Amino acid sequence: MFDLEQSIADWRTQMLAAGIKTPVPLEELEIHLREEIERRTKLELSEQEIFNSAVQKIGRAHMIQNEFKKVEATQEYRNWKLVENLFAVVTSLLSLLLCGMVIFKMGSFSEATSGQQTSSLVGIGAFALLAWGGRLSFRIFPVIRARQIRDAICISGGVLLMLWWMAFVHIILPRHDFTTGQLLVTILWVMIAPCGIFLGLSWGIEAAAQKKVAMTGS
Amino acid sequence: MIRKELVAASAEPLILSLLAKGESYGYAIIQEVKARSDGKLNWTDGMLYPVLHRMEHRGLIKARWAESETGRKRKYYSLKKDGKTAMAKHHEQWSLVHSVLAGLKKEQYV
Numbered sequence: 605m606f607d608l609e610q611s612i613a614d615w616r617t618q619m620l621a622a623g624i625k626t627p628v629p630l631e632e633l634e635i636h637l638r639e640e641i642e643r644r645t646k647l648e649l650s651e652q653e654i655f656n657s658a659v660q661k662i663g664r665a666h667m668i669q670n671e672f673k674k675v676e677a678t679q680e681y682r683n684w685k686l687v688e689n690l691f692a693v694v695t696s697l698l699s700l701l702l703c704g705m706v707i708f709k710m711g712s713f714s715e716a717t718s719g720q721q722t723s724s725l726v727g728i729g730a731f732a733l734l735a736w737g738g739r740l741s742f743r744i745f746p747v748i749r750a751r752q753i754r755d756a757i758c759i760s761g762g763v764l765l766m767l768w769w770m771a772f773v774h775i776i777l778p779r780h781d782f783t784t785g786q787l788l789v790t791i792l793w794v795m796i797a798p799c800g801i802f803l804g805l806s807w808g809i810e811a812a813a814q815k816k817v818a819m820t821g822s
Numbered sequence: 823m824i825r826k827e828l829v830a831a832s833a834e835p836l837i838l839s840l841l842a843k844g845e846s847y848g849y850a851i852i853q854e855v856k857a858r859s860d861g862k863l864n865w866t867d868g869m870l871y872p873v874l875h876r877m878e879h880r881g882l883i884k885a886r887w888a889e890s891e892t893g894r895k896r897k898y899y900s901l902k903k904d905g906k907t908a909m910a911k912h913h914e915q916w917s918l919v920h921s922v923l924a925g926l927k928k929e930q931y932v
Contacts, residue, residue: 636849
């Protein structure tokens with residue numbers, strides 16, 4: 605004996621297994637299925653035939669899911685563009701702020717010699733170049749489609765950077781007697797420039813993946 | 823039978839144009855397209871929803887859940903300002919394609 609409600613429940617399970625999300629859009633699709641079944645009840649067909657033809661008309665679960673994946677990819681790309689713009693503004697502003705402090709000898713930089721100023725500016729330049737270099741040369745980065753792997757690489761990079769900073773502050777720095785100017789130059793080269801490597805690496809990997817998503821997803 | 827590429831390309835302008843007449847829901851949109859094309863534009867029903875969701879994400883349309891007169895829950899879609907602009911653009915482009923085709927067809931009979 606054909607049980608319509610059980611068949612709809614089985615269809616829902618198939619949709620869920622294919623990756624269709626609940627409540628939306630699965631609920632919307634189920635409402636559509638029920639409307640189609642209702643319309644077809646006027647035809648002289650058995651309940652099972654009506655259900656089968658309505659299911660066929662709505663389409664295969666994996667095909668629908670593939671289309672939804674494209675929508676999600678487009679949305680993810682839009683979010684990424686916002687994050688990327690924020691990234692660009694922050695790295696640019698940070699570089700400009702540091703350059704301004706060095707050039708106009710603001711704060712602790714007032715004690716820096718002209719040689720230390722030049723070295724500081726080169727250090728800031730290295731930071732900006734490394735960060736932006738990752739973004740600009742994203743084509744040389746491998747395309748990592750799995751977000752979890754990209755996140756794992758970024759987090760690992762962040763942890764390594766933190767460990768390096770901690771080692772520098774707690775182990776290396778106490779063994780040297782720096783003047784204020786020397787200390788600032790050292791911080792710029794040893795702490796800020798590696799930060800550029802981390803940002804560039806993360807930016808490049810994400811940009812490579814997102815460009816690929818944009819090309820195939822839309 | 824209309825080619826699937828053309829069916830896919832026409833989905834957005836058709837949905838926008840239908841919604842310009844007033845809010846509607848997935849099932850009704852499909853039925854109206856089918857009726858207006860004498861059943862020649864036959865979408866795979868489930869494929870409409872990713873298109874609607876994409877248009878919603880792009881800010882062309884908005885959606886709200888409401889109960890129909892029969893008590894069934896439905897997701898109603900309506901046009902947003904950007905949707906109207908997109909629809910005008912689609913009309914302009916499709917009219918251009920149509921006029922070029924019509925002109926070429928006319929020349930064949932001269």
